[in-house]
Amino acid sequence: MLSRSDGKTLWRQIALQIEADIRAQVLRPGDKLPTEWELTARFGVNRHTVRRALAALADSGAVRAEQGRGTFVQQGLLEYPITRKTRFSETIRKRAQEPLGEVLRVAEERANGRFAAPLEIEVGTVVCQMEVLRRADGFPIAMASHVFERARFPCIVEDYRASGSLTEALKAAGVRDYSRLQTKVTARLPSPEETRLLKLAKTRPVLVTESVDVDAAGVPLAISISRFPADRVQLVFEP
Amino acid sequence: MLSRSDGKTLWRQIALQIEADIRAQVLRPGDKLPTEWELTARFGVNRHTVRRALAALADSGAVRAEQGRGTFVQQGLLEYPITRKTRFSETIRKRAQEPLGEVLRVAEERANGRFAAPLEIEVGTVVCQMEVLRRADGFPIAMASHVFERARFPCIVEDYRASGSLTEALKAAGVRDYSRLQTKVTARLPSPEETRLLKLAKTRPVLVTESVDVDAAGVPLAISISRFPADRVQLVFEP
DNA sequence: ACGTATTTGTTCGTATGTATC
DNA sequence: GGATACATACGAACAAATACG
Numbered sequence: 001m002l003s004r005s006d007g008k009t010l011w012r013q014i015a016l017q018i019e020a021d022i023r024a025q026v027l028r029p030g031d032k033l034p035t036e037w038e039l040t041a042r043f044g045v046n047r048h049t050v051r052r053a054l055a056a057l058a059d060s061g062a063v064r065a066e067q068g069r070g071t072f073v074q075q076g077l078l079e080y081p082i083t084r085k086t087r088f089s090e091t092i093r094k095r096a097q098e099p100l101g102e103v104l105r106v107a108e109e110r111a112n113g114r115f116a117a118p119l120e121i122e123v124g125t126v127v128c129q130m131e132v133l134r135r136a137d138g139f140p141i142a143m144a145s146h147v148f149e150r151a152r153f154p155c156i157v158e159d160y161r162a163s164g165s166l167t168e169a170l171k172a173a174g175v176r177d178y179s180r181l182q183t184k185v186t187a188r189l190p191s192p193e194e195t196r197l198l199k200l201a202k203t204r205p206v207l208v209t210e211s212v213d214v215d216a217a218g219v220p221l222a223i224s225i226s227r228f229p230a231d232r233v234q235l236v237f238e239p
Numbered sequence: 240m241l242s243r244s245d246g247k248t249l250w251r252q253i254a255l256q257i258e259a260d261i262r263a264q265v266l267r268p269g270d271k272l273p274t275e276w277e278l279t280a281r282f283g284v285n286r287h288t289v290r291r292a293l294a295a296l297a298d299s300g301a302v303r304a305e306q307g308r309g310t311f312v313q314q315g316l317l318e319y320p321i322t323r324k325t326r327f328s329e330t331i332r333k334r335a336q337e338p339l340g341e342v343l344r345v346a347e348e349r350a351n352g353r354f355a356a357p358l359e360i361e362v363g364t365v366v367c368q369m370e371v372l373r374r375a376d377g378f379p380i381a382m383a384s385h386v387f388e389r390a391r392f393p394c395i396v397e398d399y400r401a402s403g404s405l406t407e408a409l410k411a412a413g414v415r416d417y418s419r420l421q422t423k424v425t426a427r428l429p430s431p432e433e434t435r436l437l438k439l440a441k442t443r444p445v446l447v448t449e450s451v452d453v454d455a456a457g458v459p460l461a462i463s464i465s466r467f468p469a470d471r472v473q474l475v476f477e478p
Numbered sequence: 479a480c481g482t483a484t485t486t487g488t489t490c491g492t493a494t495g496t497a498t499c
Numbered sequence: 500g501g502a503t504a505c506a507t508a509c510g511a512a513c514a515a516a517t518a519c520g
Contacts, residue, residue, distance in 0.1 A: 307517030
């Protein structure tokens with residue numbers, strides 16, 4: 001398998017071989033690589049040599065080592081562009097994947113200051129909070145909460161359930177166009193529900209974005225709070 | 240302290256009192272509140288009643304409860320705006336704080352594809368990687384790695400050490416103006432060094448931004464990789 | 479690596495006052 | 500007044516996360 005006399009170092013040959021396995025989908029994103037000891041046996045080299053190869057792969061971003069767990073093939077990062085006109089469905093379709101939004105639950109509550117201010121409504125106005133799970137080809141990409149004034153969008157939940165798309169649901173409510181005003185980004189550890197639905201280890205953070213959608217006239221329509229698994233998604237802002 | 244007959248519910252009175260303590264700076268951002276049991280003793284009510292008050296405060300964002308640790312007065316989030324012209328020093332000065340960048344270490348290495356491509360240089364070109372800790376009024380706000388071609392900016396490290404500002408150091412190298420092309424955002428758990436220097440619990444994630452700075456003609460100058468403590472900093476993108 | 483103590487989170491059950499029909 | 504629903508308040512126990520030796 002390895003040649004000790006072709007000018008290439010052993011660790012480089014090992015790294016190339018593992019890289020080839022990844023490209024050939026023998027090892028798939030998220031898979032655990034064999035343990036360092038197993039690789040040592042398989043290639044007939046010292047553990048240091050294996051570690052040198054793994055370090056090179058980790059450096060190039062192909063794998064990620066986690067102390068005590070193992071080494072894993074790095075997920076191809078979904079680069080999620082965020083612009084004034086970000087639409088989840090379009091973003092996913094551009095990657096030749098099939099987007100789908102599933103409504104997890106709907107809650108009605110009275111708006112506190114946190115929601116009332118950006119929506120420019122009175123504190124105490126009844127708002128509707130719709131929790132959705134967004135998938136691409138069935139794979140969970142994000143959870144999102146959409147908060148809007150109930151009186152203004154009474155049917156949006158049914159429309160969303162029917163189409164699986166916020167853009168479509170807003171269109172049904174008469175909103176021809178909307179855009180994203182501002183996006184705040186932070187990160188935290190996932191809730192138990194998020195670990196379950198996003199298929200995330202509980203030590204892996206989620207990226208949290210909070211944004212306000214406004215119509216063409218600048219009137220606030222909805223607040224969206226999205227949570228992305230930070231391992232698999234990279235947000236890309238282009239001003 | 241509490242009145243059981245003035246029309247206001249007990250839990251609301253408790254919440255108001257704690258809120259007053261926070262406003263009066265008796266309890267300061269980051270401080271741990273008394274435990275629920277201490278509060279039950281102090282107010283002479285059931286634990287449920289205390290929890291109801293704390294839940295209201297947590298809902299309004301005044302405090303944050305952490306299972307097993309306690310309940311803490313929420314830090315005022317530093318809203319860090321990211322635009323084409325983001326300058327750390329200016330951002331901090333606008334908040335009437337004093338910015339300072341401290342060079343932690345400098346490494347020279349040959350660029351691999353990850354750096355060479357965005358900098359538009361050949362793989363193998365010697366680049367300089369400068370690691371800095373950025374503070375506002377002495378308090379750590381971010382760690383950053385700045386990567387640039389050594390041959391193009393041979394003196395930037397000394398200039399940065401002298402001024403504590405990247406803008407100033409670039410100006411000394413003849414760059415009058417520069418802007419941020421694109422920003423990629425992700426999150427992960429902090430390295431041991433990051434937990435130490437950013438004064439972060441090891442379970443609290445860091446926000447990682449990666450951006451390319453270009454000069455007025457669009458020529459890449461440097462790559463910046465910044466790490467912000469996610470529970471103290473919120474990135475704000477306005478397109 | 480493991481047990482213990484501390485602290486918040488959750489879920490039972492019970493009682494009381496208030497508003498509504 | 501009586502029946503009902505709802506929010507408030509109290510009691511007890513257990514679960515889960517964390518800190519610490």
